[in-house]
Amino acid sequence: MILQVLHSHMAVPVPATLKPRKVPRQARSAATVDAIFQATIQVLLKEGAPRLTTTRVAERAGVSVGTMYQYFPHKKALLYAVLQQHLETVAEAMEAACARYAGQPLAVISDRLVAAYLDAKTRQVATSRALYAVAGELDTADLIGGISRRVQGAIAPALASASDARFDDLDSVSFALRVVLAGTARAVLERGATSSALVILRKELPVVCRAYLCAASKPRRPH
Amino acid sequence: MILQVLHSHMAVPVPATLKPRKVPRQARSAATVDAIFQATIQVLLKEGAPRLTTTRVAERAGVSVGTMYQYFPHKKALLYAVLQQHLETVAEAMEAACARYAGQPLAVISDRLVAAYLDAKTRQVATSRALYAVAGELDTADLIGGISRRVQGAIAPALASASDARFDDLDSVSFALRVVLAGTARAVLERGATSSALVILRKELPVVCRAYLCAASKPRRPH
């Protein structure tokens, strides 16, 4: 529930066992939850995933462990919420880009989507990396599934709207495009994220996507 | 060292802290290590990552925890070794495919490399998935870095050998191709790996790579 307070647009269902047990109705509670949230990211970045313990987060947030467990039923719920926030930021960026460049030529749409994805992911490289590491311990099937559906739901109409191309199998192409974007970005960001690797990614990934979309579509006369 | 016994072709340097502390010189020791290895995978698949404890692995392998710590200085060394074995299998498959299809037209090389990668990863989908989950807790920068270099060292000459294409920036293209392959496959395999998702991946990933390689190269007359 608190997740909905923080992200009222949320469309992804949260598994019952991962739901926070308490709805912060008062301003003070909301502040506490926010402090816990911030503390989690700070400890993760400063101490690393292995030292991200409930005690340390509580200490940094200025509350007792007991209090923390009133808001998050267990450690995983905490990580889940942080990951969710990050993924929804990315999803929003993609939705915005899709809406903005609808009706443009395919090459433009492709380039803009790639740029939007890379921008969203590289805006806080450190946080992205840390969250990839943390996500492995979580049951993220539903969360990732929901975000994926949301992103694909934005990509598909954007591709369909291209002024100079049409797709026979829009769903497969949307799926493939999302997976290529997400997978490739992760493969580079998760480890070093060397600046040279990032440079190559920014140069080559647009070529990959444009070439693919072109190969997977048929031309059509602009109307 | 024991890793070298198990995989004598190993080219990747193992960080000092992750090295097993004991070299099994006798057959009995090698058998013990192998039992620990098998037990790790079994426990991981049957009980899941959270229940993968040193005690459980030792019990299943039929040794005491103390004995296990003679061979692997800590739990991470165990996981590291298992992951390493898996990645080297994939690297071998890629090297074999690269050698086998050298000199062929670019489209053939591309399709075969994609097929080789997907085959290697999907041969044991369950193990692949389980290892992705486990890898998050490990310091895999060196391991992944070494394997990546090895795979790119095979991909680059294969691409250069294409009978009908030549590349201006071979390194960037090899890098991008490897990252697209690895990232995309992971994005699909890591979660559900629905059979429908796998079908789309097998159909679209070759199109992605072929279109990209074609776009990133110039044609040349076969000699």
Added chain:
DNA sequence: ACCTGAACACCGTTCAAGT
């Protein structure tokens, strides 16, 4: 020489006792 497993430090989680 090699193996064992109780013991230790530390983790996630709970809940009686405080305010």
Added chain:
DNA sequence: ACCTGAACACCGTTCAAGT
């Protein structure tokens, strides 16, 4: 009503005591 933090079960790791 809400917060606290000692207590509990369990984990990774060690090392004195066995063989």
